[in-house]
Amino acid sequence: MIYWNADLAAKISCSRQEMETLLPYIDHLVDVSRTLHQTGIQPSADQFSSEKDIFFRYGLLLVSEGLAGDILEEILAVLLYVSEEKGIAFLRQCVAAEAILSIANGDDQDTLLRKLLPYCGVDRALAALAKGKTEHAD
Amino acid sequence: MLIERLGHMYALWGPSGKAPERNPRIDQTIQSVRRFIAAIQETSEDRKALFTQSQQSRRKAMKLAYLLLASESDAAAIRDAFLSSGLLSSGQRASKLDALIWLAGTEAASRGIHPYTIFLIMTAFFGPAAAETELRWLQEKAKATIPTLEEFIVPGDLTDTIEEALKEPARLQRTIRIAGMPLSASAFAGCSLYYIEKILVLIGPIGASILAEMIHSARQRLMSDEISTAQQAFLDLFAQEEGETEAPENQRIKGLEAFEEEEVFADPDLIRSTTKIVMLAEAKVLKATLSSMSDNEIASILRCMEAIAHERLLSLISPGRQKHVLTVIQKTGNTTNSRMLRDAQLFAQKLLASYAPKNLKPGESLSIPEEVRALISSLLSRE
Numbered sequence: 001m002i003y004w005n006a007d008l009a010a011k012i013s014c015s016r017q018e019m020e021t022l023l024p025y026i027d028h029l030v031d032v033s034r035t036l037h038q039t040g041i042q043p044s045a046d047q048f049s050s051e052k053d054i055f056f057r058y059g060l061l062l063v064s065e066g067l068a069g070d071i072l073e074e075i076l077a078v079l080l081y082v083s084e085e086k087g088i089a090f091l092r093q094c095v096a097a098e099a100i101l102s103i104a105n106g107d108d109q110d111t112l113l114r115k116l117l118p119y120c121g122v123d124r125a126l127a128a129l130a131k132g133k134t135e136h137a138d
Numbered sequence: 139m140l141i142e143r144l145g146h147m148y149a150l151w152g153p154s155g156k157a158p159e160r161n162p163r164i165d166q167t168i169q170s171v172r173r174f175i176a177a178i179q180e181t182s183e184d185r186k187a188l189f190t191q192s193q194q195s196r197r198k199a200m201k202l203a204y205l206l207l208a209s210e211s212d213a214a215a216i217r218d219a220f221l222s223s224g225l226l227s228s229g230q231r232a233s234k235l236d237a238l239i240w241l242a243g244t245e246a247a248s249r250g251i252h253p254y255t256i257f258l259i260m261t262a263f264f265g266p267a268a269a270e271t272e273l274r275w276l277q278e279k280a281k282a283t284i285p286t287l288e289e290f291i292v293p294g295d296l297t298d299t300i301e302e303a304l305k306e307p308a309r310l311q312r313t314i315r316i317a318g319m320p321l322s323a324s325a326f327a328g329c330s331l332y333y334i335e336k337i338l339v340l341i342g343p344i345g346a347s348i349l350a351e352m353i354h355s356a357r358q359r360l361m362s363d364e365i366s367t368a369q370q371a372f373l374d375l376f377a378q379e380e381g382e383t384e385a386p387e388n389q390r391i392k393g394l395e396a397f398e399e400e401e402v403f404a405d406p407d408l409i410r411s412t413t414k415i416v417m418l419a420e421a422k423v424l425k426a427t428l429s430s431m432s433d434n435e436i437a438s439i440l441r442c443m444e445a446i447a448h449e450r451l452l453s454l455i456s457p458g459r460q461k462h463v464l465t466v467i468q469k470t471g472n473t474t475n476s477r478m479l480r481d482a483q484l485f486a487q488k489l490l491a492s493y494a495p496k497n498l499k500p501g502e503s504l505s506i507p508e509e510v511r512a513l514i515s516s517l518l519s520r521e
Contacts, residue, residue, distance in 0.1 A: 005148035043341055058273070064342045066311075
């Protein structure tokens with residue numbers, strides 16, 4: 001069960017318009033995930049140096065060290081707990097953390113989207129998933 | 139679930155307060171964390187050494203951490219001790235985060251987590267920028283401390299297929315992460331040094347160092363059978379991580395169909411002889427023979443026998459290897475009678491070698507069933 005807390009709720013709260021801006025970011029996360037799924041991680045190269053999002057970059061470095069599952073979730077939860085970000089910036093970090101866990105777990109693109117889209121709000125997630133389903137059916 | 143865990147942390151500890159910026163006090167804490175993991179590595183289960191560390195520590199949270207580890211407290215007792223110490227109370231906001239760092243580290247150590255991973259958990263409290271700097275430091279330290287392993291091979295399904303698996307590094311990386319370090323290490327414990335070195339470069343230096351340490355430990359703790367079981371479990375996960383969308387069973391059917399269609403070109407007498415050999419030979423000898431053959435060789439020999447023998451041979455190899463063999467068959471074109479004869483004779487030779495005990499004395503005959511012996515002789519004398 002989720003222990004909702006007023007401080008966490010205030011930290012994560014943002015407007016519907018702000019949530020809309022998550023979609024391009026989710027696209028970026030899905031692109032990175034797809035590339036890593038196909039090519040793998042080259043631990044010897046500085047593969048993630050071009051990733052400007054420091055939270056996401058650090059998460060990918062942890063994945064490259066073979067971390068996944070409970071331990072990775074524990075570290076990401078600590079990073080979110082101490083995060084100074086608020087509102088949409090904090091929500092982006094939550095989405096990034098979810099994507100990192102999903103990449104470590106080897107989830108396919110469809111599963112990743114199902115995990116990330118709900119962060120845009122239920123209506124937006126349903127619309128995006130339905131659109132994806134229609135495109136798939138075509 | 140991530141949000142559930144985060145919500146639980148907020149419910150337990152309240153908001154974290156302002157994240158620490160890099161300052162002399164934080165640098166001092168980071169140095170203490172570095173010493174903490176070094177102490178855990180060096181003292182291991184030496185309680186007296188941990189007590190000494192506790193006595194030498196000046197800060198309360200650190201002192202408590204060493205003391206709790208020395209007294210072999212479990213995770214729940216550690217949480218209770220930190221709570222009742224007052225270090226986590228809201229009145230002491232400045233030191234709250236510091237206390238949480240030591241609580242997390244001590245708790246992780248009590249769970250038997252590797253010191254390098256404990257370090258990553260503890261440094262996460264400094265935020266991603268500082269944590270990344272510390273990860274780079276740990277990477278350099280880990281590079282210098284990867285343990286040297288000795289050659290040790292346990293025949294098993296993974297030992298046979300690791301070369302093929304290494305051709306798909308992305309899939310192998312995913313499998314290692316999903317299997318986790320302990321299972322991966324137990325499975326790789328039976329692989330040759332040559333392959334272990336190739337596996338270790340698939341992971342960053344911290345992960346590689348942890349994995350190498352665990353392989354070393356697994357080789358000391360586990361019996362051959364246990365390593366074989368771990369290999370099978372790892373291979374099952376590897377098979378599940380199939381990148382292609384086609385269902386494994388479809389692949390299996392397609393593969394079988396591919397070579398069953400080609401049987402029309404084969405010499406019926408050769409097919410009959412090879413089939414009989416496979417059906418009559420003992421399972422353990424066949425298994426040993428298959429272990430000494432590559433996927434390509436197994437795919438080739440499957441073309442030289444009837445379907446009933448396919449089932450027997452395929453049942454003696456792992457599901458992951460079955461899939462590889464069937465993929466090879468699908469990709470291979472028609473064969474010729476002379477090629478089939480060569481493949482069948484190579485198989486017969488390998489089967490003979492498997493029947494021969496290592497300590498066979500000159501003049502001593504092999505204990506092969508009479509009918510199998512006659513069939514092998516007949517097959518090897520064919521031109």
